[in-house]
Amino acid sequence: MEAKTLPPVHSLPHFVGRATFIKDRPVFATEQPYEVVGTLPPEQEHLRRNTEFELGDIPVYDLRQDFEAPSLDTHGFEFLRRPELSAFDIGSEDGLKDYLRAVLAFLQERFQTTDILVYNYNVRNSKERPTPEEYSGSQAKPQSIVSEAHTDGTDEGGFLRIRHQLGQDYAKYNDGSWRSRIVTLWRATRPVEEAPLALCDPSSLGSDDLINVARPGRDFVGEVSYVKHNLNQRWYFLSDQQPDELTLFSSYDSMDNTKIIGVEPDPSPRATKNRVSIDVRAIVLTKLE
Incomplete structure (x- = not known):
């Protein structure tokens, strides 16, 4: 099958968004970049991170007229129309459980494997601003949008996440005969x-645009990549995205070191409704032929 291509950006409508990008500090020559997740004693709060960020404007190109152009295998993300997944009331406990079961069934269909673990979900609201130490991500206490340009995993971080989540089952899938991926299914609950x-075409990233950052928490040390500002990057979105229009993207793939970079640019003052969304993360394990 011929690989899909994204249309040239000069042919696409766009808006200029503002996002947060990591600074490349001299201290990183001698220190691992890090940010602590969770609660710290007040007297240690100043030690939460050694990272610094800056705002940067980015043109974000609209793929509304090219809905089927991006593909997960080629670009690391794709858009999907799944009306059946927009019918759940995630505001109720039962509705949320039903939605997560439906997501699992969809992913099993999409990737043609039953070896899938849904391990995390987050509800986000563009008006929320929880503090770093707060637990959030539920309907009752949503997380804020993600204004930092980032990927959810690195080669090392994805491997550690899968090993941590699978526990004793990890050995079964680590014999060289399985492809392991971490994917996110993102859906807005209202237009x-x-x-x-917004998602970045990985082929537009510069060779030194990413900085890996350790994220030690209470029971797990993860690793993500943050992005430095570079106007050569090509960012895409889907205008007026509807609840039945989902975005599927990859943050780790044992057979491909290309990672998709995401950001949610700052809210528009012209919007009449804040954005509410749910993202579900899953480990996908596929037996190699």
Whole structure:
């Protein structure tokens, strides 16, 4: 099958969004970049991170007229129309459980494997601003949007996440005969008027655009990549994204070191409704032929 291509950006409508990008500090020559997740004693709060960030404007190009152009295998993300996944009331406990079961069934269909673990979900609201130490991500206490340009995993971080989540089952899938991926299924619960999910074409990233950052928490040390500002990067979104229009993207793939970079640009003052969304993360394990 011929690989899909994204249309040239000069042919696409766009808006200029503002996002947060990591600074490349001299201290990183001698220190691992890090940020602590979770609660710290007040007297240690100043030690939470050694990273610094800056705001930067980015043109974000609209793929509404090219809905089927991006593909997960080629670009690391794709858009999907799945009306059946927009019918759940994630505001109720039973509705949320039903939605997560439906997501699992969809992913099993999409990747043609039953070896899938849904391990995490987050509800986000563009008006929320929880503090770093707060637990959030539920319907009752949503997380804020993600204004930092980032990927959810690195080669090392994805491997550690899978090993941590699978526990004793990890050995079964680590014999060289399995492809392991971490994917996110993102869906807005109402039409998106502000803070759309924007994704970067990995082929537009410079060789030193990413900085890996350790994220030690209470029971797990993860690793993500943050992005430095570079106007050569090509960012895309889907205008007026509807609840039945989902975005599927990859943050780790044992057979491909290309990672998708995401950001949710700052809210628009013209929006009449804040954005509410749910993202579900899953480990996908596929037996190699």
